[in-house]
Amino acid sequence: MTTLLIRAARVIDPASGRDETADIAIDNGTIADLGANLDAAAADRVIDADGLIASPGLIDPHVHLRDPGQERKETIATGTAAAVAGGFTTVCCMPNTAPAIDTPTTVRGVLKRADETAACRVFPVAAGTVGRKGEAPTDVWGLIKAGAVGISDDGDVIASAGMMATVLSLVAEVGTVFMQHCQEPSLTRGAVMHAGAVSTRLGLIGWPRVAEEIIIERDIRLVAVGGGRAKYHVQHMSSGGSVDLIRRARDAGLPVTAEASPHHLLLTDDLVAGESGQAFDTHAKMNPPLRERSDVDALRQAVADGVVTVLATDHAPHTPDEKAEPFEDAPFGIIGLETALGGYATALVETGAIDWPRLIALLTIEPAKLCGLDARGLGSLVVGGPADVTLIDPTTKWTVTEDDLAGRSRNTPFLGMELTGRAVATIVRGKVACSRHQAASSA
Incomplete structure (x- = not known):
């Protein structure tokens, strides 16, 4: 059983030279499979990553x-x-x-x-x-x-x-x-x-x-x-x-x-x-x-x-x-x-x-x-490797507010500045540690 499936992302892994649309299957904290049209029915959770980068x-x-x-x-x-x-x-x-x-x-x-x-x-x-x-x-x-x-x-x-x-x-x-x-x-x-x-x-x-x-x-x-x-x-x-x-x-x-x-x-x-x-x-x-x-x-x-x-x-x-x-x-x-x-x-x-x-x-x-x-095994996406993945919306524009700051301190010059590109989900050891991405479902 796949714990998590990331579907239809632009998978960019510079370590292997990969840059293609693909699915990523994650199980037990590792990448179980990586390729096109993986079986979503076998997953506990599916994230639709169309339009996103999986890094x-x-x-x-x-x-x-x-x-x-x-x-x-x-x-x-x-x-x-x-x-x-x-x-x-x-x-x-x-x-x-x-x-x-x-x-x-x-x-x-x-x-x-x-x-x-x-x-x-x-x-x-x-x-x-x-x-x-x-x-x-x-x-x-x-x-x-x-x-x-x-x-x-x-x-x-x-x-x-x-x-x-x-x-x-x-x-x-x-x-x-x-x-x-x-x-x-x-x-x-x-x-x-x-x-x-x-x-x-x-x-x-x-x-x-x-x-x-x-x-x-x-x-x-x-x-x-x-x-x-x-x-x-x-x-x-x-x-x-x-x-x-x-x-x-x-x-x-x-x-x-x-x-x-x-x-x-x-x-x-x-x-x-x-x-x-x-x-x-x-x-x-x-x-x-x-x-x-x-x-x-x-x-x-x-x-x-x-x-x-x-x-x-x-x-x-x-x-x-x-x-x-x-x-x-x-x-x-x-x-x-x-x-x-x-x-x-x-x-x-x-x-x-x-x-x-x-x-x-x-x-x-x-x-x-x-x-x-x-x-x-860190810094790359390979089958059998650690399931640490960042999903990125490369085109979203957002203005930094204090609500975006998750740490203890607020000392940033970027408050009020518009930036382009943002992480929308962070997966650590196969588990979603942070997400602002809504396109997810249970299989």
């Missing part, structure tokens, strides 16, 4: 679930509720928690809480240095063995070149990936937004592009000096100059990748000045900051050219009280899981930069490969 479950390799220690902002339960509302079936959570995810015990604790409360799959990314202080390396092998899928001090950079070289060596030995938050701290002291004409006009301390670029350039050289053995990934790339550095590194054959986030592909620093709403809106304050139109264009081109191989939200919840502080004092960060797919489609597909199959690759098999999740 492998979306994967976000960069989210902040704030658990442990910052549950007032988000929890594993609320953060994964936001994830499935946005079409994500897997998220990788960052280690800037309290305490930091820097021991095998804390990794196992996150996995245990996820097993008990999460609406989707959760994999921790563990810290590269003890306490994320940049002073002593963690037990990288022990962290990966405990279940971490990558290493990062995200929220902070590893500022010491010597320590960075040590961590890269450990990452290479274990065969995992290091994800860098690229920010030279001495160049960003007191900075709250991009350094440019807008920051000058507003009288705010600016955050120069070079603060990101100098770390990327340093780390690429360290990867090269280490023989190109360590996988190195740039998080939330924001600068056109950074794009050039990543392009050259990849052309040289180094194992260097980079991600882009929805806000850096859609928004500019004009938002801080109130061009589209309220001036000094703290929902326009994030790290790295929104930059200029030339940077947005460079990032979109980087996605089109294959320089950016992964898309990630950097979902960063904060409480309303924190974001109600004056602009200079409010914390950096915005949420993104619920709005990401529409943001990406609006920025990249609607503009003609890429097509839907490429967008889906950037959200499925590419992040799966980055974190080694492809070895677990």
Whole structure:
């Protein structure tokens, strides 16, 4: 007996090159069959997906679930509720928690809480240095063995070149990936937004592009000096100059990748000045900051050219009280899981930069490969594989409201914005975790 049948979807699976109208039969948490005209009478439930895309479950390799220690902002339960509302079936959570995810015990604790409360799959990314202080390396092998899928001090950079070289060596030995938050701290002291004409006009301390670029350039050289053995990934790339550095590194054959986030592909620093709403809106304050139109264009081109191989939200919840502080004092960060797919489609597909199959690759098999999740069958749709599926309406236009936000926090600059493309059903381990799609029936 088939538990669930998805009927007449446009099945896009970049991992296998599949792009065709087909049915998907799901049973016992796995894909039982995939093809045309499967037997609907044998299914407990049928979803009519005519006009929809059926994608492998979306994967976000960069989210902040704030658990442990910052549950007032988000929890594993609320953060994964936001994830499935946005079409994500897997998220990788960052280690800037309290305490930091820097021991095998804390990794196992996150996995245990996820097993008990999460609406989707959760994999921790563990810290590269003890306490994320940049002073002593963690037990990288022990962290990966405990279940971490990558290493990062995200929220902070590893500022010491010597320590960075040590961590890269450990990452290479274990065969995992290091994800860098690229920010030279001495160049960003007191900075709250991009350094440019807008920051000058507003009288705010600016955050120069070079603060990101100098770390990327340093780390690429360290990867090269280490023989190109360590996988190195740039998080939330924001600068056109950074794009050039990543392009050259990849052309040289180094194992260097980079991600882009929805806000850096859609928004500019004009938002801080109130061009589209309220001036000094703290929902326009994030790290790295929104930059200029030339940077947005460079990032979109980087996605089109294959320089950016992964898309990630950097979902960063904060409480309303924190974001109600004056602009200079409010914390950096915005949420993104619920709005990401529409943001990406609006920025990249609607503009003609890429097509839907490429967008889906950037959200499925590419992040799966980055974190080694492809070895677990994630990021693809194959018979016998995990039944993680996202159903997408690629043409629907929708305006973001607070009712669309399923997590604990509301700190997004996308409220009131019209986006194109949306997840209408999210299936995790063969079960519908979230649905706004009405065309379903019982067989």
